Amino acid sequence: MAEVFTTAFIDRSHWGRIQVTGADRLRYLHNQSNNAFEQIAAGHGCDTVLVSSTARTLDLASAYVGDESVLLMVSPGMATELINWMDRYIFFADKVTLSDQTDTTFAITLLGPDADRVLTQLGIPLPDPAAGSHLQTNLPFEPEIAITIVRGTGLTLPGYTLIGPKDHETALKQWLVEHDVAGLTSQQWEVLRIRQGRPMPGQELTDKDNPLEAGLWQAVSFEKGCYIGQETIARLNTYKGVKKQLWGFKLEQLVPAPSPLTLNGTQVGALTSVAADSDGIWGLGYLRTKAGGAGLTLTVENTTAYAIELPFVSRGYLDNNSDSPEPSTNING
Numbered sequence: 001m002a003e004v005f006t007t008a009f010i011d012r013s014h015w016g017r018i019q020v021t022g023a024d025r026l027r028y029l030h031n032q033s034n035n036a037f038e039q040i041a042a043g044h045g046c047d048t049v050l051v052s053s054t055a056r057t058l059d060l061a062s063a064y065v066g067d068e069s070v071l072l073m074v075s076p077g078m079a080t081e082l083i084n085w086m087d088r089y090i091f092f093a094d095k096v097t098l099s100d101q102t103d104t105t106f107a108i109t110l111l112g113p114d115a116d117r118v119l120t121q122l123g124i125p126l127p128d129p130a131a132g133s134h135l136q137t138n139l140p141f142e143p144e145i146a147i148t149i150v151r152g153t154g155l156t157l158p159g160y161t162l163i164g165p166k167d168h169e170t171a172l173k174q175w176l177v178e179h180d181v182a183g184l185t186s187q188q189w190e191v192l193r194i195r196q197g198r199p200m201p202g203q204e205l206t207d208k209d210n211p212l213e214a215g216l217w218q219a220v221s222f223e224k225g226c227y228i229g230q231e232t233i234a235r236l237n238t239y240k241g242v243k244k245q246l247w248g249f250k251l252e253q254l255v256p257a258p259s260p261l262t263l264n265g266t267q268v269g270a271l272t273s274v275a276a277d278s279d280g281i282w283g284l285g286y287l288r289t290k291a292g293g294a295g296l297t298l299t300v301e302n303t304t305a306y307a308i309e310l311p312f313v314s315r316g317y318l319d320n321n322s323d324s325p326e327p328s329t330n331i332n333g
Contacts, residue, residue: 007112009176010184012154012161013169016079016102018061018072018086022095025070029063032089032228034211036221042067045132045150047219049211050082055232057205058082060198060216064134064150071148071163073107075201089228106169110181111159119149119160122179126160127151139168141175155196156311191275194282197248197310203257203272204246204284212236213286215246215313240317244269247293248310249283253303257283262299263291271300284310289318 020029030037035048045064051057059082062073074082079100090096110118119126123140127133127149134150147164154161162172177183184192199205199214211220212233222237236242247269249261254276261269269287276282283305287293296307 006182007110007114007118007159008182008184009108009110009173010186010189011169011173012107012109013105013166014076014102015107015154016072016074016076016082016100017105017107017163018074018079018083019099019101020070020072021068021097021099024095026065028090028094028096029070030224030227032086033061033063034216034220034227034229034233035063036224037063037065037070038224040065043128043133043135044130045134045152047132047216049216049219050085051211051229051233052207053228055210055229055236056207057199057201057209057211057214057216058085059201059205060211060214060219062132062150062152062154064132064148066134071101073154073161073163075205078201104166105163106166106172107161107163108169108172108176109153109159109161110176111153111155111157113158115159118179118181124149139164139172141171142168155192155198157192157196187275188277190273191277191282194273194275194284195248195277195310197246197284197312199246199284200273204286209286210236212242212316213244213246215310215315217314217316237316242289242316242318244286244288245293245315245318246284246310246313247287248308249285249298249300249305250308251281251283251300251303251305253301254281255283255301255303257285259300261285261287261305263296268298271305 026037033048035046050059059075059078064071079102083098127135139145150161153159257271257274259271260267268291271283271285273284294309298305
């Protein structure tokens, strides 16, 4: 993996933020998503997957448990759809309320190996080392304005996400730039996402995909009781039924996505996302499990695709501890 040489920020305010309140909030999320919530203490968090009754993936969410609420950070454009879906499973006696915080808050992610040092030098306290840990603090340039700082970037790269009142988004970005923290473009983030292997709705997360195929084993609890989609997911795990997997690809030429991936003239998968940086052309896509994975040389359109491992992806029983080189996460790319 190529070294990340700098620390930068990306504005993720267009990602959805759903606040879950009420006395039954942890039990409700425990029963409605793939991860275990009932033992998560305030100040901590986890990734979880929201799925249909047949375990088709709706979205990957990051959950931050507070004293009186849980904040779900979801993919861009997904907040309204997920609130409508989740609301169907709130019954009369449930003490749960859902509210869309996307338009009233900002979310800015600072990522890179120097993120700890940068925030410490800027006077911002750091949460516990565990991923998803978070704390309340104040903006250094507006001491009366409270924000939440979360350990996590939405990728496997080190860093933090700052969440606070929307009115102060522009001032925070300007303040970071004034302190020599560069901003990333949406295209640079897309390259990072693809090279890391974070799946997104409409591309790698669709009504044809389940969380295990998408490499989201780390966001699924196999120990807890009944939840939506559990029967299908448990069966896939127990009977080793994952028939396709998400892989990364190094491409020789730029091609559109989606596009079929073929091996020796036979279609064995499909490319779902493509982006280019100074190091080359990169893709995400699914391959049939029986076809193999990292190390395969495939054809897509009129060019070649080399299958590679992905830092963000976990594979459960399918993990073969491949020694294939990981794609670069150089945020200068």
